[in-house]
Amino acid sequence: MRHLITLADITPEEFAWLLKLSMKFKYPHKHLDLPKTVEEYIEVLRDKYVALIFEKPSTRTRVSLEVAIRELHANPIYLNWNELQLGRGEPIRDTVIVLSRYVDCIVARVKSHETLVEMTRYSRIPIVNALSDRFHPLQAIADMMTIMEKKNRLKGVNIAFIGDGGSNVAHSLILASTLVGANINIACPMQYKPLPEVLKAAENFSKLTGSKVRILEDPLEAVRNVDVVYTDVFVSMGFEHERDIRLRTFIPKYRVTRELIENAHEDVIFMHCLPARRGEEVTREVIDDPSISVVFDQAENRLYTAKAVLIFVMTPSSSLFG
Ligand code: CP
Ligand code: NVA
Numbered sequence: 001m002r003h004l005i006t007l008a009d010i011t012p013e014e015f016a017w018l019l020k021l022s023m024k025f026k027y028p029h030k031h032l033d034l035p036k037t038v039e040e041y042i043e044v045l046r047d048k049y050v051a052l053i054f055e056k057p058s059t060r061t062r063v064s065l066e067v068a069i070r071e072l073h074a075n076p077i078y079l080n081w082n083e084l085q086l087g088r089g090e091p092i093r094d095t096v097i098v099l100s101r102y103v104d105c106i107v108a109r110v111k112s113h114e115t116l117v118e119m120t121r122y123s124r125i126p127i128v129n130a131l132s133d134r135f136h137p138l139q140a141i142a143d144m145m146t147i148m149e150k151k152n153r154l155k156g157v158n159i160a161f162i163g164d165g166g167s168n169v170a171h172s173l174i175l176a177s178t179l180v181g182a183n184i185n186i187a188c189p190m191q192y193k194p195l196p197e198v199l200k201a202a203e204n205f206s207k208l209t210g211s212k213v214r215i216l217e218d219p220l221e222a223v224r225n226v227d228v229v230y231t232d233v234f235v236s237m238g239f240e241h242e243r244d245i246r247l248r249t250f251i252p253k254y255r256v257t258r259e260l261i262e263n264a265h266e267d268v269i270f271m272h273c274l275p276a277r278r279g280e281e282v283t284r285e286v287i288d289d290p291s292i293s294v295v296f297d298q299a300e301n302r303l304y305t306a307k308a309v310l311i312f313v314m315t316p317s318s319s320l321f322g
Helices: 012-026 038-045 060-071 092-102 113-122 137-151 168-180 196-209 219-223 240-254 295-314
Strands: 049-054 075-080 105-109 127-129 158-162 183-187 213-216 228-231 269-272
Touching (some): 012 038, 012 168, 012 196, 038 295, 060 105, 060 295, 092 113, 105 113, 105 295, 113 127, 127 137, 137 228, 168 183, 168 213, 196 213, 213 219
Parallel strands (some): 049 105, 105 127, 228 269
16 A cells, blocks of 8 residues: 655656556557566556545546546545535544545545645555645656657657646656756746656656756746656735736746747757646746647546546555566
8 A cells, every 4th residue: 555645755666666557558559568467457446435635626537537446347426625524623533534434545635745645644545645735646657658759769858848847746846857867947936936846756766767957937948859848827826915926026037938838959848747828937928838838748648547546546566567
């Protein structure tokens, strides 16, 4: 039994396994060198119950998980935070202890990452992060799968993330990039840098995989010759009270425009976790240009990676690789 609340807790080998299994779900006939068949792996989910607790809105995460769970012959139970006693103040501890007695896995989207940490303290079943203020691991796994599909490799791929370097999506993208040996430039205002603990974990992965991470202020320098340009909203869920100051800080310099993209490699792809705010972090001509934008393939891949993650947390580590 294991949790997945941040990619900092997994190894490059486990991450590679997650990508392979995800690919196998999308391309069943592809040879991917997995120790077991998909049918053998999915047995861990059969007839199980997975609680999906959402404290914030979601389209992709919720629906991809519900479909993934049903396709793995398990049963999703969607629970809106405010309709649970949690919304009236029941402690997380009590909720998790009780749910552990009914269901087999909890996937939770929460306002504060501490809520997930608290859940792992008391849970007898796996806890999966479906987004917190600090991390979005499910997104970053799908992001790496998408880059693999489009570029046929991950090691040595150059990625630029432009915008809020302290966002959940940026944090998980940094960790995922360094887990696979990709290089990542983050261009952000200095007051919106990634958390030091994330950079520390990324540094440790880089020692194993050879990735390079650079934090820059200048988006132009960050995108020069890169293979992937990625952005996320400037105002994440929970930061609406900072909307005015954030838009004033980010829009003039960090919006992804055609002019910015022209400084990247000629085969550059544009990525965004979605939902996007056209005209804020990215212009329409970039995100809606099918010759560079892969945002819908990225969203589709959430389905295959969701399946792989559920199997990952439900499979004893000892039988993952054989
Ligand atoms: N990218 C993503 O997590 O989307 P949702 O908020 O719609 O789940
Ligand atoms: N950073 C965004 C991601 C949404 C999927 C947010 O937290 O709102």
